[in-house]
Amino acid sequence: MIIVKYRFIFLSIAALMVLVSWGTIGYWGLNLGIDFTGGSVLEVSYPASRPDIATVKSALTSINRDDVSVQPLGDDSYLMRAKTISVADKDTIVTAISASGTPATVKRFDSIGPSIGAELGTKALLAIGIVLLLIIAYIAFAFRKVTRPVASWKYGLAAIIALAHDISIPTGLFAYLGHVRGTEVNALFLTALLAILGLSVSDTIVVFDRIRENLQKRVVNNFMDMVGVSLNQTFIRSLNTSLTILVALCSVYFFGGESTKDFALALIVGMAAGTYSSIFIASPLLVLFSGERKKA
Amino acid sequence: MWKSRVLALLILLAGLGVGYFDYSSQHGTSRFTNFPFRLGLDLSGGSHLVYEADTAAISTADIPEAMNALRGVIERRVNLFGVAEPIVQVEGGGLAGEGVRRLIVELPGVTDVNAAVALINKTPNLEFKTERPAGPEKDRITAAWKAAQDKVLAGVPVDQESNPLLKENPNYRDTPLTGRFLKRAQVTFNQNAISPSVSIEFNGEGTKLFADMTKANVGKRIAIYLDGVAISEPTVNEEIRDGRAEISGQFNLDDAKQLTRDLNLGALPVPITLVSTQTIGASLGEDAVTKGVRAGFFGLLAIMIFLIIWYRVPGLLASLALGIYTALVLAIFKLIPVTLTSAGIAGFILSLGIAVDANVLIFERMKEELRSGKELGEAIEDGFKRAWLSIRDSNISSLITAVILFWFGESLIEGFALTFALGVIISLFSAIVVTRVLLRATGIKRSNAVTRFFFSSGIFKQ
Numbered sequence: 122m123i124i125v126k127y128r129f130i131f132l133s134i135a136a137l138m139v140l141v142s143w144g145t146i147g148y149w150g151l152n153l154g155i156d157f158t159g160g161s162v163l164e165v166s167y168p169a170s171r172p173d174i175a176t177v178k179s180a181l182t183s184i185n186r187d188d189v190s191v192q193p194l195g196d197d198s199y200l201m202r203a204k205t206i207s208v209a210d211k212d213t214i215v216t217a218i219s220a221s222g223t224p225a226t227v228k229r230f231d232s233i234g235p236s237i238g239a240e241l242g243t244k245a246l247l248a249i250g251i252v253l254l255l256i257i258a259y260i261a262f263a264f265r266k267v268t269r270p271v272a273s274w275k276y277g278l279a280a281i282i283a284l285a286h287d288i289s290i291p292t293g294l295f296a297y298l299g300h301v302r303g304t305e306v307n308a309l310f311l312t313a314l315l316a317i318l319g320l321s322v323s324d325t326i327v328v329f330d331r332i333r334e335n336l337q338k339r340v341v342n343n344f345m346d347m348v349g350v351s352l353n354q355t356f357i358r359s360l361n362t363s364l365t366i367l368v369a370l371c372s373v374y375f376f377g378g379e380s381t382k383d384f385a386l387a388l389i390v391g392m393a394a395g396t397y398s399s400i401f402i403a404s405p406l407l408v409l410f411s412g413e414r415k416k417a
Numbered sequence: 418m419w420k421s422r423v424l425a426l427l428i429l430l431a432g433l434g435v436g437y438f439d440y441s442s443q444h445g446t447s448r449f450t451n452f453p454f455r456l457g458l459d460l461s462g463g464s465h466l467v468y469e470a471d472t473a474a475i476s477t478a479d480i481p482e483a484m485n486a487l488r489g490v491i492e493r494r495v496n497l498f499g500v501a502e503p504i505v506q507v508e509g510g511g512l513a514g515e516g517v518r519r520l521i522v523e524l525p526g527v528t529d530v531n532a533a534v535a536l537i538n539k540t541p542n543l544e545f546k547t548e549r550p551a552g553p554e555k556d557r558i559t560a561a562w563k564a565a566q567d568k569v570l571a572g573v574p575v576d577q578e579s580n581p582l583l584k585e586n587p588n589y590r591d592t593p594l595t596g597r598f599l600k601r602a603q604v605t606f607n608q609n610a611i612s613p614s615v616s617i618e619f620n621g622e623g624t625k626l627f628a629d630m631t632k633a634n635v636g637k638r639i640a641i642y643l644d645g646v647a648i649s650e651p652t653v654n655e656e657i658r659d660g661r662a663e664i665s666g667q668f669n670l671d672d673a674k675q676l677t678r679d680l681n682l683g684a685l686p687v688p689i690t691l692v693s694t695q696t697i698g699a700s701l702g703e704d705a706v707t708k709g710v711r712a713g714f715f716g717l718l719a720i721m722i723f724l725i726i727w728y729r730v731p732g733l734l735a736s737l738a739l740g741i742y743t744a745l746v747l748a749i750f751k752l753i754p755v756t757l758t759s760a761g762i763a764g765f766i767l768s769l770g771i772a773v774d775a776n777v778l779i780f781e782r783m784k785e786e787l788r789s790g791k792e793l794g795e796a797i798e799d800g801f802k803r804a805w806l807s808i809r810d811s812n813i814s815s816l817i818t819a820v821i822l823f824w825f826g827e828s829l830i831e832g833f834a835l836t837f838a839l840g841v842i843i844s845l846f847s848a849i850v851v852t853r854v855l856l857r858a859t860g861i862k863r864s865n866a867v868t869r870f871f872f873s874s875g876i877f878k879q
Contacts, residue, residue, distance in 0.1 A: 164701075166698075166700075208530050208531050208534050208691070208694060209531070211530075211531075212531060226698065227528065227696065227698055228697075228698040228700065228701045229695075229696065229697050229698060229701055230530065230694065230695070230696040231693075231694070231695040231696070232693060232694045232695070233692075233693040233695075234467070234469070234692030234693050236469070236517070236692065237467065237692060237693050240517075248821050248822070248824075251821055252817065252818055252821045255817050255821070256814055256817060259813065259814060259817060260814075263810050308830060309760055309830075311830070312760060312822065312830045312833050312834075315818055315821065315822050316764075316767070316818065316822075316833070316837065318818055319814060319815045319817070319818030319819065320771070320815065322811075322814045322818075323774075323810075323811030323812065323814045323815050324811070326807070326810045326811045326814055327778065327807045327810075327811050330806055330807040330810055330811075331807070334803075334806075354785065355781075357781055358777050358778055358781040361727065361777045361781075362770075362771075362773075362774045362777050362778075364723065365720050365723060365724075365769075365770045365773050365774070365777070366767065366770030366771060366774075367770070368716065368719045368720055368723060368770060369716040369719075369720060369766050369767055369769050369770035370766075370767060370770065371719075372712045372713075372715045372716030372719060372766060373712045373716065373763050373766050373767070375712075375715075376708060376711045376712040376715050376716075377708050377709055377711075377712035377759075377762075377763065377766075378704060378705035378708040378709055378712075378759055379704075379705075379708075380459065380705060380759045381705075381709075381759050381760065381762075381763045384760065384763060385763065388767065
């Protein structure tokens with residue numbers, strides 16, 4: 122089986138992708154949304170005609186709110202951000218920017234306290250940690266009868282390494298997108314990461330299941346070939362399942378609302394990474410863990 | 418054979434029935450209109466307010482009860498707003514948020530967040546004051562007031578903050594008795610008066626305070642202040658021990674009702690501060706719904722086309738099963754009801770892709786069994802049997818993730834987790850039970866060139 126034979130190449134590609142992702146995250150950092158940092162966002166639209174951005178900015182200056190940043194959104198809206206915009210401030214701002222004869226309507230107004238934002242961050246890390254732990258525990262349990270030649274907890278370990286790959290890549294992409302077009306990392310992005318964990322591990326488990334079955338049936342004698350045969354048998358299924366999920370996600374991306382576009386993008390990239398890792402990372406890692414050196 | 422065909426027919430009819438329910442309950446003329454989709458704030462438009470409760474003054478053991486009382490008070494205030502299905506819930510900090518208690522208020526359809534905040538913060542302040550006895554203190558306050566009055570008459574502005582004496586009332590002084598000790602208030606009509614009055618009843622502690630106060634002030638006046646304004650100054654005739662009093666200001670009926678309501682709603686048992694507000698305009702929500710439905714439709718269609726092209730007859734049956742799955746899930750969303758958010762809709766569409774995973778596993782397995790030389794009927798049965806372990810393990814791991822996501826407690830994420838988890842569970846039924854019944858109903862047991870073509874897969878001939 123080509124995947125097992127050239128496992129070092131496939132593993133190296135994955136390692137390279139992960140390193141690049143970590144590099145972008147380390148270099149640009151993530152553009153955290155107000156879900157995490159706290160702060161205020163005010164989205165207004167001008168149904169009649171939108172004044173130019175300079176008008177809006179000078180209106181904000183006239184009420185001493187130079188701290189509010191303004192950015193155009195779509196054809197008729199502006200997005201404004203500031204550290205804090207209280208409920209009362211919001212009205213002052215809307216009155217001020219409507220003064221030039223073009224009435225603005227509020228489409229969205231979010232103001233999130235910094236304590237809540239900080240809490241979401243802690244919760245997120247905790248949730249990801251717990252999901253990983255439970256998955257490793259579940260795999261160790263489901264594969265408890267399979268101890269030779271690779272201990273059952275190592276199946277869990279291989280799955281976790283694959284998962285780390287799967288969430289690194291979309292996170293790296295969002296660090297890059299945050300830099301080039303200001304894409305924010307918000308609560309939905311976290312949801313996407315957690316969903317990727319669930320989807321990717323179920324993909325990996327299907328391959329592992331086949332290895333378990335083939336081990337019991339002693340299809341071939343050495344572990345390396347066993348993994349190769351199992352991958353061969355599950356390959357089409359992995360691709361087809363990923364394809365249907367990607368089709369569904371692309372539909373959300375292209376036809377769905379604005380608010381779920383980035384969410385769908387994170388899922389699409391994560392799903393693609395997850396499919397790669399299930400086939401090219403998790404199982405080859407098992408071969409590595411088994412310590413078999415024989416060329417297939 | 419005929420048995421499985423009847424069963425398949427029943428399942429298809431049931432699927433159609435559920436689909437009809439989904440469809441007709443969205444239209445005004447049907448009798449199912451009590452089951453609309455429940456839309457989350459981001460879809461219906463509305464306000465989401467988060468308050469942080471200051472529980473420092475309350476002992477740890479009493480916090481849950483105090484928070485419940487707080488929820489009750491806010492709920493009654495919010496109900497006055499007249500919105501459909503407001504949500505008021507206490508959040509215990511939960512995961513990683515130890516100690517911090519929050520109150521979440523969701524007001525669908527309310528985009529005027531100022532009005533909502535004002536309503537929630539409205540606290541009627543009822544005070545009882547007694548006559549200030551004559552003495553040097555009273556003289557000093559009276560003198561200060563007189564001096565201030567003279568100044569104002571002479572056109573000189575007076576800063577009330579500059580002299581603490583100006584904050585005192587020369588005629589009355591504060592007592593510990595306030596609206597906090599109120600048990601209930603109601604509108605009463607006194608035969609001797611034209612205007613209605615408000616009768617109040619104190620709780621145990623209040624009754625005692627009131628008895629002491631009236632005993633000490635027989636023949637004197639007591640002032641009842643509402644929000645800093647004296648509304649009634651009755652004279653005490655005798656000690657009142659039963660904790661009942663009557664406020665007979667110059668009320669009209671509406672005023673009396675309003676006061677009664679405000680008094681009953683009472684002061685907040687726990688002080689709260691607004692820490693987060695989110696308002697979504699209705700137009701934004703509408704757009705998200707339209708686009709979500711469109712995305713769902715195209716997603717479903719694309720998956721069905723893929724299944725039919727790749728898996729042919731079994732793919733067609735799996736598509737039917739997916740149709741039944743969609744109808745079932747939507748019906749369950751309506752019946753529970755699940756609050757749909759934009760993330761929830763995305764979760765549902767994602768679950769369409771996952772729902773066919775079990776089918777893909779089974780069909781691939783079937784193909785292997787066929788290749789190993791089994792007859793079609795046997796291959797179908799073995800395919801289902803052998804694929805089960807994989808299906809079970811992979812779905813359990815998805816469910817683990819969904820449970821953790823749900824536990825997260827963010828309403829946005831909860832919506833996703835719930836639709837995702839429901840999708841996983843129901844897809845097990847549709848992909849395994851429904852598809853199997855439909856496959857059996859085809860009645861094909863033996864392989865020949867035609868069945869081999871219709872039951873194999875891929876774009877190319879194998």
